[in-house]
Amino acid sequence: xxxxxxxxAYSVSPFPDPPTEVEVTSDRLQEAPRKDVExxxxxxxxxxxxxxxxxxxxxxxxMIAVTKAVAIRHNMVTEKRRDEYxxx
Amino acid sequence: MxxxxxLSAVAMLKDTEDLQTASAVAAHLQxxxxxxxxxxxxxxxRRPRYVRSVPGRRPNKRRKFRSGLRATLRDYFVLNxxxxxxxxxxxxxxxxxxxxVFLRVYNAVKVxxxxxxxxxxxxxxxxxxxxxxxxxxxxxxxxEAPDRTDEYxxxxxxxxxxxxxxxxxxxxDEFGSSYLRPHTTEExxxxxxxxxxxxxxxxxxxxxxxxWQWRNCPKAFAGMYQNRHGKRSVVMETVCDENxxxxxxxxxxxxxxxxxxxxxxxPLYFFRYExxxxxxxxxxxx
Numbered sequence: 562x563x564x565x566x567x568x569x570a571y572s573v574s575p576f577p578d579p580p581t582e583v584e585v586t587s588d589r590l591q592e593a594p595r596k597d598v599e600x601x602x603x604x605x606x607x608x609x610x611x612x613x614x615x616x617x618x619x620x621x622x623x624m625i626a627v628t629k630a631v632a633i634r635h636n637m638v639t640e641k642r643r644d645e646y647x648x649x
Numbered sequence: 650m651x652x653x654x655x656l657s658a659v660a661m662l663k664d665t666e667d668l669q670t671a672s673a674v675a676a677h678l679q680x681x682x683x684x685x686x687x688x689x690x691x692x693x694x695r696r697p698r699y700v701r702s703v704p705g706r707r708p709n710k711r712r713k714f715r716s717g718l719r720a721t722l723r724d725y726f727v728l729n730x731x732x733x734x735x736x737x738x739x740x741x742x743x744x745x746x747x748x749x750v751f752l753r754v755y756n757a758v759k760v761x762x763x764x765x766x767x768x769x770x771x772x773x774x775x776x777x778x779x780x781x782x783x784x785x786x787x788x789x790x791x792x793e794a795p796d797r798t799d800e801y802x803x804x805x806x807x808x809x810x811x812x813x814x815x816x817x818x819x820x821x822d823e824f825g826s827s828y829l830r831p832h833t834t835e836e837x838x839x840x841x842x843x844x845x846x847x848x849x850x851x852x853x854x855x856x857x858x859x860x861w862q863w864r865n866c867p868k869a870f871a872g873m874y875q876n877r878h879g880k881r882s883v884v885m886e887t888v889c890d891e892n893x894x895x896x897x898x899x900x901x902x903x904x905x906x907x908x909x910x911x912x913x914x915x916p917l918y919f920f921r922y923e924x925x926x927x928x929x930x931x932x933x934x935x
Contacts, residue, residue, distance in 0.1 A: 590848035615864035
């Protein structure tokens, strides 16, 4: 858990030291959805090895283009692999 | 190539091998000759920008582009009616995507100015778009050096760099609006329902920032892009759901930003701040 995020209404972090049963349950339920994005980074680097290495581009624009393209291609593959998703 | 899934060599090479190509090359050369005649006839003598074949200039390597194209067709597509050497599983493992996705990108990009096959001044056909696309995708899939793929695809390192750059820009321009966009109402509802089943009602996804290291960071930016581990990097902020579909992707912040700074300049925060979202949805932080 990142302690840096403020406790805004739209951002939920686990309770660091849950006092009651309610908070304990809430933390337990959060565990799995919280890991989703961690899995995503693992899949991204495994799928596109270019994400493993330090980038070799000389401008930020190029880095942004490459990173975005990697994300877009990840979504294209996800759409193909998981039937639930149909792009517009 | 009318049918995008027609993988026969004839269809793939229709634009390189038939009479149409021969006439295109002839017309191109004719135009060049005409232009030269006009230039010679006119009294304007311009100094040529590029020096032609003179002693001291490094000659082009005889790469034989066609052999690279033939190798690609033989291994992954169809050459002379033979089935490809490698099957669908191999294709997907090596290019890190199914064949249909590859063909979709390829068919969209092959008519673009950089990728379309060109005829050079001597009337030779230059590299085929398939080679450039395969080359760029291998660099992305393996993170490998251009010299390595040169042996297989037969393109020079500079062509590689250009095709990677052009292809990435093309993908962002062409597919960005449909594959990297905010939720529609139905999609949001689906994600919310799914997360409610997992015990987190109202949860839109999970959010995290990650750093991507930048090796070629200029000295002038070294301080700005230095992250807390002392390495230069660029931050990317991502929101995804359980199926690992990326719903929000924000990249480009200097590495010296922490997660909170990134959130404050991210479109996600602004959308939220301007109340463009209908209801308070929840992001979970890792």
